[in-house]
Amino acid sequence: MYNFPDSNGHFGPYGGIYVAETLMGALEELKLAYEKYRQDPEFIAELNFDLKHFVGRPSPIYHAKHLSEHLGGAQIYLKREDLNHTGAHKVNNTIGQALLAKRMGKKRVIAETGAGQHGVATATVAARYGMECVVYMGSADIQRQSPNVFRMKLLGATVVPVESGSKTLKDALNEAMRDWVTNIENTFYIIGTVAGPHPYPMLVRDFNAVVSKEAVVQMPELAGRQPDAVIACVGGGSNAMGVFYSYIDMPGVKLIGVEAGGHGIASGEHAAPLTANSPVGVLHGNKTYLMQDADGQIIETHSISAGLDYPGVGPEHAWLKDSGRAEYVAINDDEALQAFHDLCHLEGIIPALESSHALAHAMKIAPNMDKDKVLLVNLSGRGDKDINTVARLSGIAL
Amino acid sequence: MSRIQTVFEKLKLHKRKALIPFVTAGDPHPKFTVPLLHALVEAGADVIELGVPFSDPMADGPTIQRASERALKHHVGLHHVLDMVSEFRSKDANTPIVLMGYGNPIEAMGWETFARRCEAAGVDGVLTVDFPPEEGHEAFAHLEKHGIDPIFLLAPTSTDARMERVAKQARGYVYYVSLKGVTGAVHLDLSAIKVKIPQLRKRINLPIGVGFGIRDAATALAVAKLCDGVVVGSRIVQEIENSNEQNVVANVRSLVKELRQAVDKA
Numbered sequence: 001m002y003n004f005p006d007s008n009g010h011f012g013p014y015g016g017i018y019v020a021e022t023l024m025g026a027l028e029e030l031k032l033a034y035e036k037y038r039q040d041p042e043f044i045a046e047l048n049f050d051l052k053h054f055v056g057r058p059s060p061i062y063h064a065k066h067l068s069e070h071l072g073g074a075q076i077y078l079k080r081e082d083l084n085h086t087g088a089h090k091v092n093n094t095i096g097q098a099l100l101a102k103r104m105g106k107k108r109v110i111a112e113t114g115a116g117q118h119g120v121a122t123a124t125v126a127a128r129y130g131m132e133c134v135v136y137m138g139s140a141d142i143q144r145q146s147p148n149v150f151r152m153k154l155l156g157a158t159v160v161p162v163e164s165g166s167k168t169l170k171d172a173l174n175e176a177m178r179d180w181v182t183n184i185e186n187t188f189y190i191i192g193t194v195a196g197p198h199p200y201p202m203l204v205r206d207f208n209a210v211v212s213k214e215a216v217v218q219m220p221e222l223a224g225r226q227p228d229a230v231i232a233c234v235g236g237g238s239n240a241m242g243v244f245y246s247y248i249d250m251p252g253v254k255l256i257g258v259e260a261g262g263h264g265i266a267s268g269e270h271a272a273p274l275t276a277n278s279p280v281g282v283l284h285g286n287k288t289y290l291m292q293d294a295d296g297q298i299i300e301t302h303s304i305s306a307g308l309d310y311p312g313v314g315p316e317h318a319w320l321k322d323s324g325r326a327e328y329v330a331i332n333d334d335e336a337l338q339a340f341h342d343l344c345h346l347e348g349i350i351p352a353l354e355s356s357h358a359l360a361h362a363m364k365i366a367p368n369m370d371k372d373k374v375l376l377v378n379l380s381g382r383g384d385k386d387i388n389t390v391a392r393l394s395g396i397a398l
Numbered sequence: 399m400s401r402i403q404t405v406f407e408k409l410k411l412h413k414r415k416a417l418i419p420f421v422t423a424g425d426p427h428p429k430f431t432v433p434l435l436h437a438l439v440e441a442g443a444d445v446i447e448l449g450v451p452f453s454d455p456m457a458d459g460p461t462i463q464r465a466s467e468r469a470l471k472h473h474v475g476l477h478h479v480l481d482m483v484s485e486f487r488s489k490d491a492n493t494p495i496v497l498m499g500y501g502n503p504i505e506a507m508g509w510e511t512f513a514r515r516c517e518a519a520g521v522d523g524v525l526t527v528d529f530p531p532e533e534g535h536e537a538f539a540h541l542e543k544h545g546i547d548p549i550f551l552l553a554p555t556s557t558d559a560r561m562e563r564v565a566k567q568a569r570g571y572v573y574y575v576s577l578k579g580v581t582g583a584v585h586l587d588l589s590a591i592k593v594k595i596p597q598l599r600k601r602i603n604l605p606i607g608v609g610f611g612i613r614d615a616a617t618a619l620a621v622a623k624l625c626d627g628v629v630v631g632s633r634i635v636q637e638i639e640n641s642n643e644q645n646v647v648a649n650v651r652s653l654v655k656e657l658r659q660a661v662d663k664a
Binding site: 023026 | 452459467475502527530533578579
């Protein structure tokens with residue numbers, strides 16, 4: 001029985017609590033609060049109520065018949081996280097953390113965001129539960145994801161542009177950590193992915209695990225059995241951990257994480273530390289595979305999708321790679337973009353560029369599989385936020 | 399007796415408080431680092447904290463972040479920092495040097511190699527901001543093997559249990575972070591320091607330095623009265639930032655002299 005992390009947040013050699021002393025007390029407090037409320041029937045009932053009535057769970061699974069026929073191999077099923085309120089899986093986690101914050105008496109929440117999906121999901125629950133909300137976002141990402149920036153503002157959040165470093169997700173995380181250390185008494189930091197110091201990788205996974213808890217029930221109903229493989233994109237890796245989690249103890253189900261290959265692994269311009277076998281290092285509170293130079297400085301990453309543009313990866317993915325339980329591959333920008341267009345045309349679904357990476361890998365392997373094989377792709381988000389990016393790449397001014 | 403211990407024993411004997419300035423290695427340019435270190439000593443530094451540049455300095459405010467960025471423009475990595483210490487040490491056998499930074503550059507070099515090179519270069523202590531005792535015990539064993547003191551931070555949020563935990567592993571001195579926040583913040587709460595220091599003394603039998611938020615001679619004096627040493631970082635880095643190549647060493651020297659005079663009134 002899979003039972004990670006250990007009590008100190010380690011997944012084998014990965015994970016842990018690598019933070020400055022000022023944060024140690026707050027992380028301990030969070031760990032204790034989570035241990036208490038995760039078993040509290042009232043907490044669970046409130047969480048489930050909002051997942052159902054506010055988010056719209058369970059999200060359906062959809063058999064992409066037309067796409068599968070077009071490819072001529074394995075049947076592709078999509079877990080429709082794109083249909084959640086706010087348009088992605090991120091809200092599963094922000095509701096959970098905001099309810100924890102409420103019980104811990106914290107009236108102010110902060111978040112980092114890359115594509116803006118986590119920022120929107122945080123701003124949404126902050127409005128829902130009456131909390132002050134500040135979102136840190138790299139100024140490069142603000143450029144790429146302007147609709148989500150406006151969405152956050154509509155929801156009453158303050159969006160703070162981060163100008164340091166590469167002006168992307170990792171720098172937003174640095175800035176959110178700095179805010180947290182300064183305002184630790186009244187502030188709850190809602191981390192959006194399965195990274196950061198313990199207990200974050202565990203609790204973000206647990207709140208997203210609702211995705212695979214539903215899927216293990218839905219797949220037999222719809223497809224008559226569990227999938228041969230579950231496929232999800234991996235930036236930090238929260239949607240992948242969510243859809244993998246209930247399948248980890250089912251050895252017949254292959255788990256495939258798809259990283260952002262950018263311009264190709266060989267080019268060095270990517271965001272695929274697992275696929276590229278990057279050295280292990282420490283960043284943002286945990287030990288994991290990390291894109292860095294020989295001096296241990298974090299290097300700039302590249303991906304067409306802001307949500308995958310991150311030099312590290314959740315420590316649990318590092319462990320699943322080493323243990324051989326999951327396999328990690330990379331999909332390049334152009335392959336992801338092609339998959340984006342294909343799903344639009346063949347199924348009438350506009351996927352997020354992040355999720356398009358998972359889809360592209362499914363489309364790559366499906367033709368070589370028998371027609372009775374089944375692939376489950378986590379369609380982690382919808383692509384409305386990406387239409388400006390795709391239009392620009394197609395040379396179209398909106 | 400280690401260099402750090404010797405310095406604090408001597409200060410105690412003369413009833414003086416330590417002045418511990420911080421500069422980032424390679425800021426504003428690698429050629430200034432060794433001259434700046436000597437200038438700090440001439441101006442009255444007892445111990446020097448030398449920042450190792452890192453791409454993602456999460457615990458630092460904008461001033462020290464920019465110092466890291468300036469150094470990284472010249473690709474100043476851990477190897478260079480160790481070379482700079484060697485060069486400094488060839489002319490100064492007594493002033494302790496503490497390397498301060500984040501864990502990843504050391505992870506990349508390997509802790510055993512790092513500790514061996516620290517010993518060879520004449521480094522006296524290492525403060526790794528993001529390695530608490532819980533995660534660092536194996537790493538710190540390498541340091542101890544080579545006679546390097548692991549220096550730890552304690553914060554207003556540190557519980558009694560954490561103070562005791564740190565007390566077990568700390569050597570040299572402990573660095574009390576005077577506020578909740580990043581380096582260079584402005585709100586220094588003297589009354590909170592006054593309450594915390596006796597609690598630390600009860601549990602930790604090492605000199606206590608206090609830093610974060612010390613902006614000028616007046617705050618340096620006020621803090622010096624309460625502890626064994628005053629750490630000044632962002633204010634010095636700001637002086638470097640506001641100087642040009644011609645006057646940077648002289649400007650830093652006169653600022654540190656001012657701080658020295660203030661600390662000596664304590």
